[in-house]
Amino acid sequence: MNSQPYLSLVVFAVVAAVFPLVPLILARLWFYFFAPLKPGESKNATYECGLVSEGDARIQFKAHYYLYAIVFLIFDVETIFLLPFATAFLNLSVGAVLAMLVFVLLLVEGLVWAWSKGYLEWD
Amino acid sequence: MSVLSDSLIEDLKKQGVLVTSIEALYNWGRSNSVWPLQFGLACCAIEMIAASMARFDLSRFGSEVFRPSPRQADLMIVSGTVTKKMAPQVVRLFNQMPDPKYVIAMGACAISGGPFKQGYNVLKGVDRFIPVDIYIPGCPPRPEALLHGLMELQKKIRAQKLTGENRAKYFDAAQPGEYPIPSFGEHDLEPSKNAALWSPAQVARKD
Amino acid sequence: METPENILARLQAAFPSAKIELLPNGCPSQPPSLLLDPAFACEIATFLKNDAALRLDHATNVTGVDWPKEGYIEAVYHLFSMEKKHGPLIIRLRTANRDTAVVLPSLTPVWRSADLQEREIFDLFGIKFEGHPDLRRILMWDGFKDHPMRKDYVAPDDFEYEPTAHDDVLERAQQHFSKNA
Ligand code: SF4
Numbered sequence: 156m157n158s159q160p161y162l163s164l165v166v167f168a169v170v171a172a173v174f175p176l177v178p179l180i181l182a183r184l185w186f187y188f189f190a191p192l193k194p195g196e197s198k199n200a201t202y203e204c205g206l207v208s209e210g211d212a213r214i215q216f217k218a219h220y221y222l223y224a225i226v227f228l229i230f231d232v233e234t235i236f237l238l239p240f241a242t243a244f245l246n247l248s249v250g251a252v253l254a255m256l257v258f259v260l261l262l263v264e265g266l267v268w269a270w271s272k273g274y275l276e277w278d
Numbered sequence: 279m280s281v282l283s284d285s286l287i288e289d290l291k292k293q294g295v296l297v298t299s300i301e302a303l304y305n306w307g308r309s310n311s312v313w314p315l316q317f318g319l320a321c322c323a324i325e326m327i328a329a330s331m332a333r334f335d336l337s338r339f340g341s342e343v344f345r346p347s348p349r350q351a352d353l354m355i356v357s358g359t360v361t362k363k364m365a366p367q368v369v370r371l372f373n374q375m376p377d378p379k380y381v382i383a384m385g386a387c388a389i390s391g392g393p394f395k396q397g398y399n400v401l402k403g404v405d406r407f408i409p410v411d412i413y414i415p416g417c418p419p420r421p422e423a424l425l426h427g428l429m430e431l432q433k434k435i436r437a438q439k440l441t442g443e444n445r446a447k448y449f450d451a452a453q454p455g456e457y458p459i460p461s462f463g464e465h466d467l468e469p470s471k472n473a474a475l476w477s478p479a480q481v482a483r484k485d
Numbered sequence: 486m487e488t489p490e491n492i493l494a495r496l497q498a499a500f501p502s503a504k505i506e507l508l509p510n511g512c513p514s515q516p517p518s519l520l521l522d523p524a525f526a527c528e529i530a531t532f533l534k535n536d537a538a539l540r541l542d543h544a545t546n547v548t549g550v551d552w553p554k555e556g557y558i559e560a561v562y563h564l565f566s567m568e569k570k571h572g573p574l575i576i577r578l579r580t581a582n583r584d585t586a587v588v589l590p591s592l593t594p595v596w597r598s599a600d601l602q603e604r605e606i607f608d609l610f611g612i613k614f615e616g617h618p619d620l621r622r623i624l625m626w627d628g629f630k631d632h633p634m635r636k637d638y639v640a641p642d643d644f645e646y647e648p649t650a651h652d653d654v655l656e657r658a659q660q661h662f663s664k665n666a
Pocket of ligand 1: 320321322323357358359384385386387388392393416417418419
């Protein structure tokens with residue numbers, strides 16, 4: 156049966172090529188016979204919020220911002236763990252509660268560190 | 279008696295069987311997937327939102343997919359008061375929509391300025407800057423009126439021609455694809471209207 | 486709350502060199518208002534805010550009034566006290582005229598809620614508030630030159646199509662009749 160072990164791959168490749176090509180060719184034909192292209196300045200503009208974009212995209216960000224984002228992320232993840240912890244609180248074993256407290260303590264330690272370094276101040 | 283209606287025979291003579299059937303297929307497809315651009319300008323937008331919800335169910339007409347980007351939208355529902363400060367943005371968004379595109383002016387404000395017509399900052403009708411296909415009167419129009427407007431638009435789309443003299447403007451290379459965007463002047467928008475597009479309606483009046 | 490007459494007397498005692506007037510309101514149910522001297526407006530405002538008996542800590546409404554015949558523009562502040570739960574006390578400031586000297590002191594440093602409303606007055610009436618933290622147009626665009634709420638403002642001439650015109654609008658629409666026909 157398997158005299159052509161790679162035949163399925165070839166078929167796959169052909170389908171993969173034809174699948175996107177057909178609509179593209181159809182669109183081209185459509186343009187050729189019926190609908191002319193009408194590009195324009197605002198149609199080709201990068202942004203599409205209705206306003207003209209102003210200034211340069213390469214502006215300086217405060218490095219602070221990333222620290223903020225990371226600290227936020229830590230506490231974001233923490234809530235995901237805290238919620239099931241809170242709902243199952245009464246049924247947990249002592250070990251599990253201790254493990255959870257250690258986890259929270261680690262995060263609090265991170266917060267204290269960031270705080271003492273002054274990263275929470277935005278001036 | 280012929281099975282074909284007179285208008286269809288006329289059409290077949292002009293465009294041929296192939297184009298006529300492509301046209302029917304194309305218009306059928308387009309008219310049943312009119313995706314509106316998702317934006318609202320004032321109180322009328324609330325009725326537009328109501329029309330898209332379960333009770334009135336815009337999705338029966340294939341129009342439930344409100345697009346957040348003009349690049350994916352076919353229909354601009356101008357739902358509400360177009361202030362002069364907003365007008366350039368509305369025109370720019372319309373320009374950024376790919377052809378073919380349609381405009382529904384929903385409510386008295388979008389048609390003529392409505393209750394704010396003599397206000398210093400209200401555009402007296404969005405048709406001064408972009409071509410409007412369907413006008414829906416009302417302040418605000420009920421969702422049923424919007425559905426009716428949409429059905430009228432679908433009829434209009436199903437009747438559009440691909441080739442020939444009367445072809446829809448999107449298929450005509452000579453018709454503009456973009457409309458000039460007004461700029462903020464010292465006293466008014468500049469220009470205050472697109473003269474090529476809009477001229478005051480002729481009113482018969484006794485002097 | 487104390488009567489405005491009472492407040493006036495206390496203000497005159499506290500600011501002897503300031504010119505303060507009591508303006509009666511035509512409507513009997515409305516309290517009279519205090520017309521302040523712009524030069525002392527900030528100090529008087531701070532006084533009204535901090536005075537133990539008044540404590541007017543909240544400006545709910547700031548608006549403008551154009552008086553073309555009298556030749557000045559007014560800014561009107563409605564003051565309430567959240568703490569004492571009383572009010573309103575109405576104070577007014579007047580510009581010297583309507584075109585060259587339209588500067589008034591901003592009371593935003595005293596009442597934060599006056600911020601956007603003073604901007605609106607600046608936009609629509611053209612009063613320049615000195616000391617305002619961010620005095621820009623708020624409703625109209627930045628390049629706009631007119632002040633639409635002034636009584637002598639003439640709206641741009643887009644009256645070509647007025648199906649149900651009357652009064653002033655009809656007059657302006659009529660100028661277009663011959664052009665349109
Ligand atoms: S037509 Fe009426 S409901 Fe619609 S936006 Fe204007 S004022 Fe609001």
